[in-house]
Amino acid sequence: MTYELVVELARQTVITAFLLAAPLLTVALAVGLTVAILQTVTQIQEQTVAFALKLFAVGFALFLLLPWTLGVAVRFGVQLVRSVPAMVY
Known part of the structure; x- marks a missing residue:
């Protein structure tokens, strides 16, 4: 196993992890900002509302993006x- 192969596998792993996490984090960010703005405008500072809405939105996005x-x-x-043989030799 060469140094270049290890670096390439690590790079692909990090890119894949970011690719999988980005949509859910974007949904959480959008819902969080929207709820924060609405809470500021209405002067309702209830943390449970923000948490519940983010939890529901991320769960729904996960359900839609699961395939x-x-x-x-x-x-x-x-x-x-498939790259295991290249690692062994």
Whole structure:
């Protein structure tokens, strides 16, 4: 196993992790900002509301994105398994 192979696998792992996390983090950010603005305008400072809405929104986004997420994860796993012979020799 060469140094370049290890670096490439680490790079691909980090990119895949960011690719999988970015949509959910974007949803959480958008909902969090929207709720914060609405709470500021209405002067309601209840943390449970923000948490519950973010939890629901991220859960719903996860449900919608699950097929895509699993596809990306499976493709990455298959690519990783196929690269095992190159790691051994």
